[in-house]
Amino acid sequence: MKYWSCCGIKTTDFSAFLEQRGCSTGMHAWTNKQDKKLVSCRQDWHQTSSQVVVTVYAKNPLPALSFVKANRTVLEVRITFEGNRVFQAELDLWGVIEVEKSFVNMVPTKVEITLSKASPMPWGKLEHPHNRSQRKKDRINVIAS
Secondary structure, eight states: OEEOTTTOOEESOHHHHHTSOOOSSSTTOOOOTTOOEEOOOEEEEEEOSSEEEEEEEOSSBOGGGOEEEEOSSEEEEEEEETTTEEEEEEEEBSSOEEEEEEEEEEETTEEEEEEEESSOOOOSOSBOOSOGGGSOOOOOEEEEO
């Protein structure tokens, strides 16, 4: 018996199994993931002694299809909009953050990413100028999706 656990359509014929239509939620969703259009969004940031707030001005983001991931020194943002439009950014942060204390707010006009600083020192810039290929590949944890 062959079947995809996500949609439960069962068959004993392997050819029929491979020809099943993909579902929209499971691992065998046969949709083209490359049909999304990358867009740019205006970004800004400010800081306090304990936090850095990154604002992405994005009109009507879709929270269910968007995510923000971070480790202690890298921030990855992917915001999806209606009409298959996507904003993507990966930032090597100037300082170190505490991922567990960071959070995201998505409202109809913007996405605010509040990063908790590991130490209260001021950041000179949002991004560190070092070479991306030299950074450590720490495990990236989801802080919002």
